[in-house]
Amino acid sequence: MKEKVLLGTVLAAALAVLSGCKNSGSLLPSISGKAGEILVVMEKPDWEDSLGNDVRDLLAVDCPWLAQKEPLYSLVNVPPSAFGDLFQVHRNILLFAVHPQLDTTGIIYQHDVWAQPQCVIQISARNSAEASAILKEKGPMIVSSIEQAERDRVIRNTLRYEEQSLYPKVAEIFGGAPHFPTGYKLRKATEDFVWIADDKQAYQDIFVYSYPVEDDPFTLEKIIAHRNEFLQENVPGMFDGTYMTTSEFFTPTLEFLKFRGRDFAQVRGMWEVQNDFMGGPFVSHSFYSPDGSRIIVAEAWVYAPQFDKRQYLRQVESVLYSWEWAKAENAEN
Secondary structure, three states: OHHHHHHHHHHHHHHHHHOOOOOOHHHOOEOEOOOOEEEEEOOHHHHOOHHHHHHHHHHOOEOOOOOOOOEOOEEEEEOHHHOOHHHHOEOEEEEEEEOOOOOOOEEEEEEOOOOEOOEEEEEEEOOHHHHHHHHHHOHHHHHHHHHHHHHHHHHHHHHHOEOOOHHHHHHHHHOEEOOOEOOOEEEEEOOOEEEEEOOOOOEEEEEEEEEEOOOOOOOHHHHHHHHHHHHHHHOEOOOOOOEEEEOOOOOOEEEEEEEOOEEEEEEEEEEEEOOOOOEEEEEEEEEEOOOOOEEEEEEEEEEOOOOOOHHHHHHHHHHHOOOEEOHHHHHHO
């Protein structure tokens, strides 16, 4: 009898997601849970065994490009029998329906099932080994989906609470700009460099700069060389002879991405202040201007020596993804 009740609970949760039955968006409650947190719905024995280890290996690994260890995501386990109204409104849900009597196995991605803006991912399998196989095969997509959901929430709040004066100022120089949330201020602007700062609690700042196109512009060496040139000229340290630059102790990484029709080269690395002891993570997006004559770089960086940095970096990095070309540029292209 206990097994039947448990199976019914698991399948009820599974069918709610598989069927796509949900309330009208206007009636859904707001999400709960902390940013960067994932609710993992899984039986306790599986959570404490290899399946749970596989989830942790995927989602709770060390977040890259941080000075100290922080998990990529914070995980909270809830068994299916406890997955009621209180937990169904969580922002990110990874739900495992594992039972030998399941007819359908695989993975389903959905949004705004019980709350909004919500990310729900369900893995259905007949046993824990099959669930692990699906998890490992679809791991990159799972991480990408949750990361995009977290990013979209930041962008959504940015557009809702935007510092309206900043977009036109930056777009006037570069033909486009990110959208900046309330609290950001223009710290410096030249004909090819702007510095937008939010330094209330931690430094969550953004640079935008541009330079003429040259042959093979998206190599890591050229991107870093231009970065160091701009930062030495525009970002002085606290003392004479100090300035921001790229740390040579950590080798930056280069990745080519596409987001909503815009191609860009993404570089992740660590910055430091030459002849000083300040440093932290950065991420930059390099891409062509609409007329193809210049390379535009939008870069986010964090300095928060007294705080965990994972969420600070995720927040300011998300602002880069809100880049939008000015309407005049859109009309011409």
